[in-house]
Amino acid sequence: MTAGSAIQIPSRLPLLLTHEGVLLPGSTMRTSVDSPRNMQLVRSRLLKGTSLRSTIIGVIPNTSDPTSDCDDLPSLHRIGTAALAVQVVGSNWPKPRYTLLVTGLCRFQILQLLKEKPYPVAEVEQLDRLEQFTNQHKSEEELGELSEQFYKYAVQLVEMLDMSVPAVAKLRHLLDNLPREALPDILTSIIRTSNQEKLQILDAVRLEERFKVTIPLLVRQIEGLKLLQKTRKPKQDDDKRVVAIRPNRRISHIPSTTEDEEEEEDHDDVVMLEKKIRTSSMSEQALKVCLKEIKRLKKMPQSMPEYALTRNYLELMVELPWNKSTKDRLEIRAARILLDNDHYAMEKLKKRVLEYLAVRQLKNNLKGPILCFVGPPGVGKTSVGRSIAKTLGREFHRIALGGVCDQSDIRGHRRTYVGSMPGRIINGLKTVGVNNPVFLLDEVDKLGKSLQGDPAAALLEVLDPEQNHSFTDHYLNVAFDLSQVLFIATANTTATIPPALLDRMEIIQVPGYTQEEKIEIAHRHLIPKQLEQHGLTPQQIQIPQVTTLDIITRYTREAGVRSLDRKLGAICRAVAVKVAEGQHKETKSDRAEVGEEDCKEHVTEDAKTESISDTADLALPPEMPILIDFHALKDILGPPMYEKEVSERLSQPGVAIGLAWTPLGGEIMFVEASRMDGEGQLTLTGQLGDVMKESAHLAISWLRSNAKRYQLTNASGSFDLLDNTDIHLHFPAGAVTKDGPSAGVTIVTCLASLFSERLVCSDVAMTGEITLRGLVLPVGGIKDKVLAAHRAGLKRIIIPRRNEKDLEEIAVNVRQDLTFVMASCLDEVLNAAFDGGFAVKPRVERVNSKL
Numbered sequence: 001m002t003a004g005s006a007i008q009i010p011s012r013l014p015l016l017l018t019h020e021g022v023l024l025p026g027s028t029m030r031t032s033v034d035s036p037r038n039m040q041l042v043r044s045r046l047l048k049g050t051s052l053r054s055t056i057i058g059v060i061p062n063t064s065d066p067t068s069d070c071d072d073l074p075s076l077h078r079i080g081t082a083a084l085a086v087q088v089v090g091s092n093w094p095k096p097r098y099t100l101l102v103t104g105l106c107r108f109q110i111l112q113l114l115k116e117k118p119y120p121v122a123e124v125e126q127l128d129r130l131e132q133f134t135n136q137h138k139s140e141e142e143l144g145e146l147s148e149q150f151y152k153y154a155v156q157l158v159e160m161l162d163m164s165v166p167a168v169a170k171l172r173h174l175l176d177n178l179p180r181e182a183l184p185d186i187l188t189s190i191i192r193t194s195n196q197e198k199l200q201i202l203d204a205v206r207l208e209e210r211f212k213v214t215i216p217l218l219v220r221q222i223e224g225l226k227l228l229q230k231t232r233k234p235k236q237d238d239d240k241r242v243v244a245i246r247p248n249r250r251i252s253h254i255p256s257t258t259e260d261e262e263e264e265e266d267h268d269d270v271v272m273l274e275k276k277i278r279t280s281s282m283s284e285q286a287l288k289v290c291l292k293e294i295k296r297l298k299k300m301p302q303s304m305p306e307y308a309l310t311r312n313y314l315e316l317m318v319e320l321p322w323n324k325s326t327k328d329r330l331e332i333r334a335a336r337i338l339l340d341n342d343h344y345a346m347e348k349l350k351k352r353v354l355e356y357l358a359v360r361q362l363k364n365n366l367k368g369p370i371l372c373f374v375g376p377p378g379v380g381k382t383s384v385g386r387s388i389a390k391t392l393g394r395e396f397h398r399i400a401l402g403g404v405c406d407q408s409d410i411r412g413h414r415r416t417y418v419g420s421m422p423g424r425i426i427n428g429l430k431t432v433g434v435n436n437p438v439f440l441l442d443e444v445d446k447l448g449k450s451l452q453g454d455p456a457a458a459l460l461e462v463l464d465p466e467q468n469h470s471f472t473d474h475y476l477n478v479a480f481d482l483s484q485v486l487f488i489a490t491a492n493t494t495a496t497i498p499p500a501l502l503d504r505m506e507i508i509q510v511p512g513y514t515q516e517e518k519i520e521i522a523h524r525h526l527i528p529k530q531l532e533q534h535g536l537t538p539q540q541i542q543i544p545q546v547t548t549l550d551i552i553t554r555y556t557r558e559a560g561v562r563s564l565d566r567k568l569g570a571i572c573r574a575v576a577v578k579v580a581e582g583q584h585k586e587t588k589s590d591r592a593e594v595g596e597e598d599c600k601e602h603v604t605e606d607a608k609t610e611s612i613s614d615t616a617d618l619a620l621p622p623e624m625p626i627l628i629d630f631h632a633l634k635d636i637l638g639p640p641m642y643e644k645e646v647s648e649r650l651s652q653p654g655v656a657i658g659l660a661w662t663p664l665g666g667e668i669m670f671v672e673a674s675r676m677d678g679e680g681q682l683t684l685t686g687q688l689g690d691v692m693k694e695s696a697h698l699a700i701s702w703l704r705s706n707a708k709r710y711q712l713t714n715a716s717g718s719f720d721l722l723d724n725t726d727i728h729l730h731f732p733a734g735a736v737t738k739d740g741p742s743a744g745v746t747i748v749t750c751l752a753s754l755f756s757e758r759l760v761c762s763d764v765a766m767t768g769e770i771t772l773r774g775l776v777l778p779v780g781g782i783k784d785k786v787l788a789a790h791r792a793g794l795k796r797i798i799i800p801r802r803n804e805k806d807l808e809e810i811a812v813n814v815r816q817d818l819t820f821v822m823a824s825c826l827d828e829v830l831n832a833a834f835d836g837g838f839a840v841k842p843r844v845e846r847v848n849s850k851l
Contacts, residue, residue: 007130013058017065022198027189034097035065041119146211153218184214281323329393342387368486375510376665378560381490389438402443407453412475422475436484445491492663512559512665534572554640559665654754658746659767661781666788678726686731689739699747712755742779744770766798774826782806
């Protein structure tokens with residue numbers, strides 16, 4: 001094709017009906033296709049076509065495609081635009097549709113509609129010439145004065161914009177290189193115009209008419225830009241904004257007063273924020289970062305997403321307590337009284353807090369200690385942390401770490417992520433507003449680990465006194481001083497805490513309560529709290545200490561007091577029902593007295609008789625307060641959940657009582673053994689761990705090696721205990737996993753009872769690890785185990801001799817109720833476990849006849 005030759009479009013074109021916008025020659029538009037005829041056009045013509053001709057379609061503006069194939073076509077706009085389909089994108093949600101990217105080629109006129117289904121096809125006449133222009137410029141005489149005037153306004157409009165923007169520079173280049181008859185369509189599609197105005201440009205077939213319609217639109221746009229520049233505040237050259245380049249962006253010709261006021265307010269807010277930053281007491285490094293960010297914020301448009309992120313960051317930096325702290329109350333006597341009033345027992349914890357106060361009196365800049373309270377649930381670890389904050393006069397903040405498996409919860413997210421936020425440590429400091437609060441890290445032993453990192457490792461920096469003076473949160477990205485924070489961690493066990501984290505904390509064991517301590521706690525704290533929560537008074541209900549002891553021993557078996565608190569709450573609810581019924585009956589009887597004066601004495605006598613005989617009327621006012629005794633406990637709480645079954649379960653040989661430690665406190669543990677004819681196998685049941693299985697093998701090996709010494713035989717009289725004999729060891733509560741070395745002496749005693757057919761003393765419990773030579777080694781958790789034996793009503797406890805030092809931690813009244821037997825070898829264990837001892841039987845020597 002030679003230069004200047006015309007390009008013809010097909011005489012028959014499929015028609016795409018659209019009402020969203022107007023496509024002009026030389027411009028590009030995206031349009032959504034979801035109506036039946038338009039969808040069929042895309043599927044049949046564009047998607048299945050293989051030639052360039054099949055991608056040329058006719059775009060008819062200002063015409064809606066009917067929603068159904070059965071509906072007739074509306075009247076079509078006379079002039080359309082032949083377009084080239086550049087891109088087709090399909091989607092199935094929320095309904096099937098296509099999005100087309102089309103580029104306008106030239107105008108055409110519809111001569112005749114050839115068919116309507118499956119999509120409209122028309123015979124068309126091309127109105128614009130499509131040429132390959134090699135001559136860059138036409139002669140001025142050919143174009144006329146209108147063209148020159150149009151070109152002058154177009155250049156003026158472009159020069160009012162920022163030429164450093166690539167889109168503006170490209171437009172300026174097009175003005176100089178494109179033929180001028182193509183410019184009206186292109187500029188009309190770029191500047192802000194309505195669809196009606198674009199339709200006028202499309203319908204202007206003659207070039208002169210097109211220039212006449214387009215020039216007023218350019219003048220209007222130029223005047224709007226001039227007015228916008230006058231009303232805007234003077235800004236630097238690098239702050240210029242592109243106003244009229246992108247076709248989808250709306251341009252306000254005259255900014256409203258409301259928008260101007262909002263800009264003024266936002267500018268004032270930024271100035272106030274900068275003032276707060278400069279007057280804050282943050283560190284030099286943080287101040288330097290904040291001033292840099294505030295400088296960026298001033299140059300940033302509000303529409304940018306980073307504007308809100310930067311502003312939130314600066315507001316957080318201002319709100320953080322960089323140098324704000326509370327003054328500690330350092331009166332030791334007042335602190336001791338406050339701790340004693342809030343908590344009964346817990347002498348170790350109180351002693352440690354008073355030591356901290358004493359040192360603070362002598363040295364002002366003491367770093368905050370990192371304490372870890374380890375003990376069973378319900379013993380008051382969390383509540384004592386709150387009391388410590390109250391005693392010191394500090395703010396208190398609790399951070400629940402149970403189930404946390406993302407290290408960003410501790411260190412925060414980096415600000416490059418969407419939705420980033422600081423970690424819980426920094427958030428807590430922002431909440432309390434001071435830099436020396438009491439932070440309670442609850443359930444630190446239940447931290448998880450995932451692909452997002454290990455939060456326990458992130459805590460290493462927080463809980464290290466040598467490092468936390470410069471703790472760096474990922475969100476802040478500047479150091480913050482945590483050395484004045486008093487960190488208190490709580491855990492049920494140290495077994496699941498990583499050794500590196502455990503090494504950074506001062507471990508304080510919080511054992512379970514004795515029965516006497518539970519009674520005191522119930523009457524000092526729990527019962528008054530439950531009465532207040534249920535609207536009762538001491539004049540309406542009385543719970544004697546004997547009843548409280550029954551609840552502790554027969555309805556709860558725990559190291560803490562949570563179940564006890566729930567049982568007391570159940571009693572208060574039952575009494576509240578009685579009191580409410582009594583008040584209702586009293587009101588009813590008062591109304592009856594007003595109406596029936598003559599029956600007053602008779603009704604009173606009947607009411608008294610009924611209140612004495614019927615337990616349902618215990619809430620009547622004459623019988624206040626309601627006394628809770630054993631019968632009332634049985635009615636309210638049901639039959640006792642725990643009975644003293646120790647003597648019943650030890651009524652036959654092959655049963656012994658051991659002591660075990662769990663994260664919930666100490667527990668007594670029965671060990672049962674039986675023997676039967678077999679092949680010498682040892683069977684172990686009860687969900688035992690590897691260590692406990694090894695203890696069982698150790699026990700049977702030691703007994704087999706000492707069978708002759710103790711005259712232990714199997715059913716056939718052989719000293720080989722496994723000769724034609726199978727042994728089954730069972731640890732009840734089979735659903736509970738058990739492990740640990742402390743059951744060794746219990747297994748030996750149980751098997752010795754089985755083979756000697758003697759009963760173990762019913763009031764004896766034992767714990768200790770054994771060796772193959774018969775030595776008894778020390779174990780842990782002595783205090784919790786002793787308290788469990790005391791709760792179960794046992795009187796004598798066998799413990800390793802090297803654990804004798806641990807008895808000092810046990811309350812005096814508990815030690816007085818129990819008898820402790822210190823054993824260093826299994827001989828001493830067996831002598832203490834059986835009535836009359838388990839002495840070594842002398843060997844009877846047989847005299848052989850020489851006759």
